[in-house]
Amino acid sequence: MFQSTLLGKTSKHSPRDAESISHILLTRSGYIQQLMSGVYSLLPMGFRVHKNIENIIREELNILGCQELLMPSLQPANLWMESNRWDTIDPPLFKFEDRHKKIIGLASTHEEVITDLARTHVHSYRDLPFSAYQIQTKFRNEMRSTSGLLRVREFIMKDLYSFHRTEEDLDIFYEAIKAAYARIYQRCGIRAVPIRASSGSIGGNFSHEFACIAPTGEDKIALCSSCDFAANFETMEQGQTVCPQCGAVLTTESAIENGHIFKLGTKYSEPLHATFVNEDGIKKPIIMGCYGIGVGRLLATVIETNHDENGMIWPVAIAPFAAHIIPLTSSDDAIQTRISNEAKKLYETLFSAGIETLFDDRSDATAGEKFKDADLIGLPHRIVISEKTLAQDSGEWKERASKEIKILRLSDIVSLMKS
């Protein structure tokens, strides 16, 4: 991608009133733009990260046999009446009338629709188990949106739903998803721990949320220094300093809630009559689970964890581009041409190898400006080509997270990028 034509310019100015670091950096770097309270556009750079995170999620779910589908956001009030959530779900639905005065809700979650699907497609125990997910826009009529992408009113969520014959089967799947979530967070460069949670208006009697360790997080969690115990501080007894499981010392961390997984049981299948006939010919309600991740919140959480005073630091796995190629300008026209050509050649070589980079082709930007922008944008690798490096027939290689600069042959840089 050529930076001169990129939609989303960098800025020195933080948005008015912005306080959270991810909000400031994502806006300053041109990754996102606010439209109204709690509603944001993902500009090309932000959307690339978003898609990378989505694809990590897809990989981890597909390998477990989860099927991707897409359900509607427009949903009839009647369906929500069946589960008795039309007026009780919190945050409330956005509701409106169509031109025929039919009452419609904008979905904030999809238990009703997926259960409706299940009740028409599942008849026998032979149809179970299965699981299906989507990565789709949710609308939530929040009391208040906050902190940029961390809490918004319209966002893209991965929501997975699973259907089982028995509680035991659900338990096994639930644990598999818990493990998959751990891998998803890890691949996104975040340390997340599952914590027992209350199930809120989604329901069910058993759930875990994933607390992503981030210094700027608003939640306080307690972690055991030796076993896997973790809990939200608020749910613990005051003054407790040792692990209730093993007695080891507890440490506290700040965290941001991200994913939340639920054992729903028959909370939706019973009222919606989503049933199957078991081996004994008896009709039973389907046992369900549901599992959510807010993709945009995860994206923002990564920034809350991975940044320095100059900007964002993207993990390779989700970075919008693998590297930032920066040709510097020279007052000597001949050298200038050589620099541009070498840089462009590198760009094309990497591109044809399937490695997309951001190419800073701005001829009017000074070196300092390009470096500042590169730090802000936070691509994992920076490749500078200048009069200086060209004299050595090479380029300068720097990792965003490190201060170390290496002078390498361009061919070596290509092999490094490929590995």
Add this chain to the structure above:
RNA sequence: CGGGCUGUGGUGAACCGGUAUCACGCUUGGUUCGGGACCAAGAGGCAGAGGGUUCAAUUCCCUCCAGCCCGACCA
């Protein structure tokens, strides 16, 4: 929803009861050319909307709208 705060060119800010200033950005020309360079010349705002007080309002007051922060809740 309760409490608090904010609203001035594209962005961020300052000032002020006498119709507006700065920085960044933008345009043009020139000089620079490894950490947001410099010089010169420009374009761009009737100050969120409405009402009130006043000789006079961007400035004071009220209402509304919008945004932010705390509470609550959450992906």
